[in-house]
Amino acid sequence: MSSNQSVDRALTVLWILNGLQQATVTEIAEELGVHKSTASRLLAVLEQHRLVVRQPGSMAYELGHGVLQLASTVRSQNDLTRSAQLLVEMVAEHFQLTANVAIRDEIFAVNIAQSAPSKRFFTPRQYVGRRTPGHATSSGKVLLAFADRTVQDQVLSAKLETFTEHTITDPVCLAEEFALTKERGWAVSNNEWDADMTAVAVPLLGLSGTVIAAVSVTGFTHDLPPDTFKTRAEELETLVQRHGRLLE
Structure with missing residues (x-):
């Protein structure tokens, strides 16, 4: 057989x-x-x-009970996805930017929810369910910055892909980026994955206080210029703390 x-x-x-x-x-x-x-x-x-x-x-x-355990995991993941979708829809309308919620998959970020503002004519690429580069996206940087050191070491020792002239691939610079992200509580992607596209992300905490996801807003550089990163990040953090009721 x-x-x-x-x-x-x-x-x-x-x-x-x-x-x-x-x-x-x-x-x-x-x-x-x-x-x-x-x-x-x-x-x-x-x-x-x-x-x-x-x-x-x-x-x-x-x-047996193992089947129930598997079923509860699927149900929990579905609840997380539904809650995440409600959150990104609210965030997208508030900022008038594309919003995403992502979780970590090894050294990558995987978007589980995405929403674009209704008043925008631009339709962003759909990334739900797709792996995105952890070192070049704002969500990925947040997830990696708050991950275990072994995960960070895996990223820093890997041969990372360059997407634009601004992509950070040097391990020393990337380690500094992770440290800065963890210290201030938010990350950015400044034309690092797509040219003329910027993004800001903040962590989403579960009930135990651990980072379970990252919430980001993305737009063209003229919609989300670098001099607004700090203000937008703080605003996004406040919004997520107030409305991000996602369970582990």
């Missing part, structure tokens, strides 16, 4: 138990069309991962 076939059968077992509520090895083997020994091995693996559990005093199996 190939590994792909084993995975397919194991997942089918979960769906069988989802429909039948409980089932014995014999019943599962019949549903799968396999020998009882094959069904028993599949159930043993699923039981090790707490995805199924055998009832005491019974030969029947049912779905």
Whole structure:
């Protein structure tokens, strides 16, 4: 039996138990069309991962608590995305700039919500679900600045891509950028990923006080000039603290 076939059968077992509520090895083997020994091995693996559990005093199996744990994670992520979308819509209208919420994925930032102001004719590129360079984006800098040192070391030792003449790729300069970001509590991207595009980002804190995401505003340089970075960052920070009720 190939590994792909084993995975397919194991997942089918979960769906069988989802429909039948409980089932014995014999019943599962019949549903799968396999020998009882094959069904028993599949159930043993699923039981090790707490995805199924055998009832005491019974030969029947049912779905385990591991499935509930996976389901709660998906539900939590969906809640985070919905809340993030509401937040960026408000931020975009307030600043009349494109707003994003991003989370960290290794040394990258991944946008989970994006909104453009309704009064703008310019439609920004859609980045939801896409990895963006952590070293060249304001959100990425925030997420990396507040990440563990091991994560920062991974970035600083990597061969980083240059997107514009302003992209920071020198490890010493980038380390200083992370330190400055953490000290002042906000980051900028000044024509570092796209020419003539600037951005400001601030951290979004979870219930435990840890950084769970970054909220940013992005615009053309004439809409978000460097001399407004500090003011916009402080304004964004106030807005996020007031309305960023996202759960970990």
